[in-house]
Amino acid sequence: MELALGIILGCCALGAGIAMIAGIGPGIGEGNAVASACEAIGRQPESKGSVTTTMIMGCAIAETTGLYALVIAILLIFVAPGMFVNALVSAADKGLFNLVG
Amino acid sequence: MNEKTKKPDLKFKIVDIIYIVMMILPLLCGILLKILTTPESTEAVSITGARIFWEIELSSTRFFNIIISEAQINSVLVLITIAFVFLYLTHGLKERIELKRQHLAEIIIEKVDSLVGENMGDRFGGFQPFIIAIMALSAFSSLITLIGLYPPTSDMNVVGGWAILVFFIITYYKLKCGPVYYLQGFTKPVFILAPINFISEFATPVSMAFRHYGNVMSGSVIAVLVSYFLALGSRFLFGWFTELPLLQVGLPAILSVYFDIFSGCLQAFIFAMLTMLNISGAFDTEEYDRRKKKKLEQKKLKNINGGI
Numbered sequence: 001m002e003l004a005l006g007i008i009l010g011c012c013a014l015g016a017g018i019a020m021i022a023g024i025g026p027g028i029g030e031g032n033a034v035a036s037a038c039e040a041i042g043r044q045p046e047s048k049g050s051v052t053t054t055m056i057m058g059c060a061i062a063e064t065t066g067l068y069a070l071v072i073a074i075l076l077i078f079v080a081p082g083m084f085v086n087a088l089v090s091a092a093d094k095g096l097f098n099l100v101g
Numbered sequence: 102m103n104e105k106t107k108k109p110d111l112k113f114k115i116v117d118i119i120y121i122v123m124m125i126l127p128l129l130c131g132i133l134l135k136i137l138t139t140p141e142s143t144e145a146v147s148i149t150g151a152r153i154f155w156e157i158e159l160s161s162t163r164f165f166n167i168i169i170s171e172a173q174i175n176s177v178l179v180l181i182t183i184a185f186v187f188l189y190l191t192h193g194l195k196e197r198i199e200l201k202r203q204h205l206a207e208i209i210i211e212k213v214d215s216l217v218g219e220n221m222g223d224r225f226g227g228f229q230p231f232i233i234a235i236m237a238l239s240a241f242s243s244l245i246t247l248i249g250l251y252p253p254t255s256d257m258n259v260v261g262g263w264a265i266l267v268f269f270i271i272t273y274y275k276l277k278c279g280p281v282y283y284l285q286g287f288t289k290p291v292f293i294l295a296p297i298n299f300i301s302e303f304a305t306p307v308s309m310a311f312r313h314y315g316n317v318m319s320g321s322v323i324a325v326l327v328s329y330f331l332a333l334g335s336r337f338l339f340g341w342f343t344e345l346p347l348l349q350v351g352l353p354a355i356l357s358v359y360f361d362i363f364s365g366c367l368q369a370f371i372f373a374m375l376t377m378l379n380i381s382g383a384f385d386t387e388e389y390d391r392r393k394k395k396k397l398e399q400k401k402l403k404n405i406n407g408g409i
Contacts, residue, residue, distance in 0.1 A: 056367065056370075056371070057371065057374055057375075060312060060367075060371040060375075063312065063316075064308050064311065064312050067311050067312055067315030067316065067319075068311060068315075070315050070318075070319055071311055071314070071315055074318065074322070078148070078150075
């Protein structure tokens with residue numbers, strides 16, 4: 001039982017960590033977007049307003065993949081362990097496997 | 102008008118005071134509710150979701166239960182506050198501006214008018230109230246953290262509801278050109294891509310909801326983590342001196358400026374922008390005009406035939 005609990009909690013934490021690797025992509029993408037926006041403003045300072053608005057929109061959309069990963073990580077940390085532990089306990093109550101230790 | 106601007110009469114002032122009181126009252130109710138229902142906890146910091154006040158059981162699985170939670174109640178309180186803020190701003194509108202608040206109201210309306218006109222075009226002139234409502238609701242819901250209440254936007258259900266509303270509007274505008282044309286839209290550009298197009302149809306509201314929810318939620322989680330580590334650090338540094346977490350004074354407020362104020366307002370703007378772009382992108386103007394012309398011609402033909 002303790003082993004199963006340990007595996008559940010540890011794997012949930014590991015999964016959350018691995019899911020957040022997706023944060024690399026939006027970081028690079030938003031960096032590129034802001035760099036290009038800076039260049040554009042440098043070339044045409046009078047178009048600063050519209051360039052900034054478009055850049056913020058683009059950043060928000062690029063951020064989405066990172067936020068998917070974040071939501072999955074939050075679910076893995078706060079929701080999944082309870083669910084899995086409940087499933088484990090109910091399975092143990094039904095006597096689906098032998099309790100050792 | 103030649104008459105001089107006279108002082109606002111008593112009735113006007115009383116209505117004003119009622120509006121101001123009704124603005125503040127919901128927020129006070131929220132704070133009171135929070136104080137009364139928060140259980141005592143021994144931990145210094147804890148990350149919790151919205152507190153559930155009561156639950157109507159409909160079935161054995163929790164999925165179908167009707168839940169009244171803190172987030173829903175807070176969002177209703179925010180709705181009442183916003184309604185009275187705008188009633189206050191538009192109270193006593195005159196052709197010749199007498200009150201300062203009318204300038205503010207006109208600035209807001211003009212900004213939103215130009216924003217909607219730029220992004221949606223002339224055909225969607227009637228969308229300004231909807232856009233301004235979504236923007237105000239989202240911004241105020243995020244800013245409610247400043248007075249210590251649970252922000253409704255960091256609950257998936259509230260934001261998901263808004264996104265579903267936007268999804269219905271998008272589908273309505275897609276169906277304006279007829280159901281056959283709507284179904285044909287799935288098979289573009291190639292017929293094989295139909296399943297992917299079908300999925301991407303439902304990805305729009307999901308991504309809108311996740312974007313808003315994830316941004317606000319991550320901000321509050323990071324704020325809690327930072328204050329936790331500040332408490333640890335102050336115990337390490339000043340533990341011999343005092344029990345008070347000295348490092349927690351003021352430092353989390355700097356983060357709050359970004360995560361609560363800037364990020365909340367930015368997400369409101371982005372949610373409204375995406376709503377506008379999605380709705381105006383869903384409506385095929387040329388096809389609609391073509392169909393309307395065709396219908397008019399058919400009607401004319403019918404009239405001519407009937408006349409003969």
